[in-house]
Amino acid sequence: MAEAEFFAAEGLSKHFGGISAVDDLSISLARGELVGLIGPNGSGKTTTINMVAGALRPDRGAIRLCGVTMTGSAAHVFARSGVARTFQVPRLFRRMTVLENLIVPALSNPAARRPEAERRAGEVLSFLRLEHLTRSLARALSGGQQKLLELGRALMLRPTLLLLDEPFAGVHPQLLAQIMEHISSLNADGHTIIVVDHNIDAIRSLVRRTVVMAQGRKIADGLSENVLRDPAVIRAYTGARDAH
Amino acid sequence: MTRSHAVQAVLLIVALALPGWAGPYWVHVGAIAWYYALLASSWALLAGYAGQFSFAHVAFAALGGYASALLTLQLGFPPVPGIVAGVVLAMVAGALIGWLVLRLSGPYLALFTLALSEIFRLILVAEQQLTRGSLGLRVPGLFAGESDSPYYYLGLGLLVAALLLMAGLLRTRVGLFLRAIREDEGAARAAGVNTTLYKILVFVVTSGLAGLAGTYYGPFIGILTPGIVILPEMGLVIAMAVIGGIESLPGAAVGAVLVYVLSELTREYGQWRFVLLGLALILVQRFAQNGLFAVLERPLVRPAAMEAERGRG
DSSP, X not given: OGGGEEEEEEEEEEEETTEEEXXXXXEEEETTOEEEEEOSTTSSHHHHHHHHTTSSOOSEEEEEETTEEOTTOOHHHHHHTTEEEOOSSOOOOTTSBHHHHHHHHHHTSTTOOHHHHHHHHHHHHHHTTOGGGTTSBXXXXXXXXXXXXXXXXXXXXXXSEEEEESTTTTOOHHHHHHHHHHHHHHHHTTOEEEEEOSOHHHHHXXXXXXXXXXXXXXXXXXXXXXXXXXXXXXXXXHHHHHHO | OOHHHHHHHHHHHHHHHHHHHSOHHHHHHHHXXXXXXXXXXXXXXXXXXXXXXXXXXXXXXXXXXXXXXXXXXXXXXXXXXXHHHHHHHHHHHHHHHHHHTTTOOHHHHXXXXXXXXXXXXXXXXXXXXXXXXXXXXXXXXXXXXXXXXXXXXXXXXXXXXXXXXXXXXXXXXXXXXXXXXXXXXXXXXHTTXXXXXXXHHHHHHHHHHHHHHXXXXXXXHSEEOGGGGSHHHHHHHHHHHHHHOTTOHHHHHHHHHHHHHHHHHTGGGTTHHHHHHHHHHHHHHHHOTTOHHHHHHTTTOOOHHHHHHHHHO
């Protein structure tokens, strides 16, 4: 995979007080890959996403994007370098309009101009089928629409690496199909994507490669159909369920 | 020109004409009201737009006022360079405070800035040789003669210039970023916004304007005391901004003038005035969360966003 290494996280570790959230995690991605990241609650998935997006600084390890070391850079530098993310629970600019939510990331590029940003926002809204809500306040959107808008906000950064944290959580089955369709089409357009989710069926049908985490460590990484049959993976999930 | 602009133009014309028909007492009241309007509107930019609920705003006014007065008195600065230096010093202090509170928000930011403000007030009290402590520092006036009209027009000019400056800033992408930071700082960072830069910037701009208010207030009143930094003064500025409209700069300015004028009209009621102020604050919070200025404007302007939200409701 070395010839096509687009993104690499090497030996990432993060502790919170005495608790090890992520321990010596390494993942590398080729350009255009679509990867699922799964694991029981508390396995360190979101901490990993936070480190990869620059929101959390790893205690140890390195993050490289296209060969450039990004470790320690601020989150907005990650974002401007093409790493875009969504959150488990949508974190929109609630008292701003849908259009304003979208042009903030576009205008964070100092060279960008507002008319161009608005034109691009129009394209993204039409891709997400949200054009009719352009001038609505974000807080007036339904839960599903908020998920889509957050995806749109990430797309406005013209990302090369898209990190989706639980895009299927709590969404209506019809919307789930729509979000899966969007992810596939973005991947077909060349976006490299990491999808974190608990919905094993959705992950299985969406991604070829799945990485599994448990207790802060990577316990499996490979073709989804093999990984999801792996006894260690099944044990991690079942064990977690037993623990509740 | 929108109808909202028309409302503001009418208010400005009334303000310009007032010294022509009102007596000297109301000219004096108006000149003080501009000081509060400058403070309330700049605080509205800081707290209402950028979400930085700081209690140190009146301390910046005092810093600007004391600095320009001391530079004039001790180092012989002419008035205008003294005022400029006072404003610049307030901006530098604003940058420093903005940087110090980068990781603080909500009640932590409020408490931290309150403590800083109190420390500054105690320094003003304690440094008697420099500031004359609670006795107050006599500040030379800017204009010859007894009339308050020059100050009235100077204050009004400064207020209008400050409102135009802030409105201009909010029309650029900076306004968009400040509101994004207020809504969710982490999400703003994830959207590529350099939140550190813009938070410091908004502290610099608003502290400079508060400092400017102080440099105007000192020479007009003729004396500066540490009393301008006390918590009730900050509370008054906050109440003015909230009553007028914390997310509207002209709204906060109108709120300041309204509250100050009403407090003058009810002067005979002594401390009961503040009970009335508290009641007004509660009523506005309950029935007009966007402030009285929005209520005044509502029949005239209907923002598209408000309509869209109502359409969904």
